[in-house]
Amino acid sequence: MxxxxxxxxxxxxxxxxxxxxxxxxxxxxxxxxxxxxxxxxxxxxxxxxxxxxxxxxxxxxxxxxxxxxxxxxxxxxxxxxxxxxxxxxxxxxxxxxxxxxxxxxxxxxxxxxxxxxxxxxxxxxxxxxxxxxxxxxxxxxxxxxxxxxxxxxxxxxxxxxxxxVRAAEARRKSEQLKIARQGHRAAWVQAMVDRDLPRWGFVVMRTEYSDPRSDEAWKRFQERYDTVGKLIMQSWSGRPPKAELWLTLETVFVSDAALDGASADALRERFKSMREGLPEGIRRDCFLVQDKLLAETEWLTVRAVNPDFDPEAPLGTLEASYDSQETSITVQDLKGFSGEIQLPLSKVFDWLHYSLLTDSETWERRYKQTTQKQPKTLVSYWPYPEY
Known part of the structure; x- marks a missing residue:
C-alpha cells in the first residue's frame, strides 16, 4: 500500500x-x-x-x-x-x-x-x-x-x-445545441410529450418512524418532493404552449411503521409485493427511499433502488469503445455498489426517470456517475438530461 x-x-x-x-x-x-x-x-x-x-x-x-x-x-x-x-x-x-x-x-x-x-x-x-x-x-x-x-x-x-473521435463528437454536440436553442423544447421533453403518459413517477418509501418528529418531517418531505418536481419540470417546459408534464407527475408515498429501519432487501420485498398493483406509468423498475427525514441539510437527497438487483450476478463492467463519449466502467468504479444510488432530489424527475424510461443507462453507470461526478445544471433546451 x-x-x-x-x-x-x-x-x-x-x-x-x-x-x-x-x-x-x-x-x-x-x-x-x-x-x-x-x-x-x-x-x-x-x-x-x-x-x-x-x-x-x-x-x-x-x-x-x-x-x-x-x-x-x-x-x-x-x-x-x-x-x-x-x-x-x-x-x-x-x-x-x-x-x-x-x-x-x-x-x-x-x-x-x-x-x-x-x-x-x-x-x-x-x-x-x-x-x-x-x-x-x-x-x-x-x-x-x-x-x-x-x-x-x-x-x-x-x-x-x-x-x-471524441473531438468530432464534441463538435457534433455543439451543433446539436445550436439547433436545439432555436427549437420549441428539449428533445427529451418532446419525447415524453409524444408518449402521452397518463401519469409518470415513482414509489417513495419512508424508513424513519421512531422519532416523534418524523411524522411532521414526512409531511414536509412530501410537500417539498412535489414542489421540487413541479419546479424542475417547469424549467424544462420550453416555449408556449408549454409542456406541462408536472400535471401528470404522480407519486405513491409509502408510510408503514413496519418499515422502520428496514434493510434494502426488506424494502425490495415490500416493493415487489405491491408492484403489480401500481397505476400505469409509475416506475416498476425503481423505487425511492427517504431515510434521512431529520437530516439538517440544504440539499435534499434520496436513494434510488433497483428492486431486481442480484448481488450474485456479475458486475456490469464495461469497456467503452473509442467512438463512445462514455468512459469505461471498472471493478474499482463499482466498489461499494449494492444495486442502488444516492442522488439529489432534483435529478430524480429528469435524469433518473428518463434514463429508466428509455433504458439509456445501466445501474452500474448510474452508480459511477453519482459517486464520481457533481450533478450538472443544464439549460432548458439541452437535448437530453444528464447527471
Missing amino acids: PEQGVVYLDGFKLSLQELGLTRETLNNHVNGRIIPFMLDDEMRDLYRRANDDPEPLSPAEKNRVLGRIPPEDEERLCQERLGCTKEQLYEKALTQAEDLSMLECDMIIRGCDYDWRNISNKATDLERIMKLSAEDRDLVLKGREAIKGPAILRAAEKRKQYTK
Missing part, C-alpha cells in the same frame, strides 16, 4: 510536507507557481543509462525514468482498477490494441495511478521539463523516449483515435 503523505515525482520519493503541498494541490498552477522539475546527478546518470541502453535497467529504475510510482504499486492498482496484471495489460496492447479502452490506454501511457479526474489545472511533466536547461531537457526527453516499449507506443496510437 502507498505510504500516507508520500508522492513519487520525477523519480524521487518525497513527502508532501517537504513540498509544502497537499495531495489535492500537488502540481497545481497555484498563483502561477509550478513545482520545478527535479534533477540531480544520480537521476542524470539514470537518464543517460536509459538513453544508451535501457535493457539492463530494472523495472524500478525504468519507472523512475518515466516519473512513475514503484512497480509493486502499479501492479496493485492495475489489479484493483482493471482486474488484471500489468503484464496482461501490456500484452493486450501488443496483441489487441484496437480493443484497448481509453482507461487502459491512459494507464499504459501515463502509469497505473493516472486518473483524468485529478489532472484539472495541473502542470504537466512536459510543461515542467521545458523549464530545464536545453541540455537537461534533451537528456530527460531522450531517456524517456528510449525506455518506451512497443506496448506504450501502440497504446498511444489508440489513444489518438479516442481523442480524434
Whole structure:
C-alpha cells in the first residue's frame, strides 16, 4: 500500500510536507507557481543509462525514468482498477490494441495511478521539463523516449483515435445545441410529450418512524418532493404552449411503521409485493427511499433502488469503445455498489426517470456517475438530461 503523505515525482520519493503541498494541490498552477522539475546527478546518470541502453535497467529504475510510482504499486492498482496484471495489460496492447479502452490506454501511457479526474489545472511533466536547461531537457526527453516499449507506443496510437473521435463528437454536440436553442423544447421533453403518459413517477418509501418528529418531517418531505418536481419540470417546459408534464407527475408515498429501519432487501420485498398493483406509468423498475427525514441539510437527497438487483450476478463492467463519449466502467468504479444510488432530489424527475424510461443507462453507470461526478445544471433546451 502507498505510504500516507508520500508522492513519487520525477523519480524521487518525497513527502508532501517537504513540498509544502497537499495531495489535492500537488502540481497545481497555484498563483502561477509550478513545482520545478527535479534533477540531480544520480537521476542524470539514470537518464543517460536509459538513453544508451535501457535493457539492463530494472523495472524500478525504468519507472523512475518515466516519473512513475514503484512497480509493486502499479501492479496493485492495475489489479484493483482493471482486474488484471500489468503484464496482461501490456500484452493486450501488443496483441489487441484496437480493443484497448481509453482507461487502459491512459494507464499504459501515463502509469497505473493516472486518473483524468485529478489532472484539472495541473502542470504537466512536459510543461515542467521545458523549464530545464536545453541540455537537461534533451537528456530527460531522450531517456524517456528510449525506455518506451512497443506496448506504450501502440497504446498511444489508440489513444489518438479516442481523442480524434471524441473531438468530432464534441463538435457534433455543439451543433446539436445550436439547433436545439432555436427549437420549441428539449428533445427529451418532446419525447415524453409524444408518449402521452397518463401519469409518470415513482414509489417513495419512508424508513424513519421512531422519532416523534418524523411524522411532521414526512409531511414536509412530501410537500417539498412535489414542489421540487413541479419546479424542475417547469424549467424544462420550453416555449408556449408549454409542456406541462408536472400535471401528470404522480407519486405513491409509502408510510408503514413496519418499515422502520428496514434493510434494502426488506424494502425490495415490500416493493415487489405491491408492484403489480401500481397505476400505469409509475416506475416498476425503481423505487425511492427517504431515510434521512431529520437530516439538517440544504440539499435534499434520496436513494434510488433497483428492486431486481442480484448481488450474485456479475458486475456490469464495461469497456467503452473509442467512438463512445462514455468512459469505461471498472471493478474499482463499482466498489461499494449494492444495486442502488444516492442522488439529489432534483435529478430524480429528469435524469433518473428518463434514463429508466428509455433504458439509456445501466445501474452500474448510474452508480459511477453519482459517486464520481457533481450533478450538472443544464439549460432548458439541452437535448437530453444528464447527471
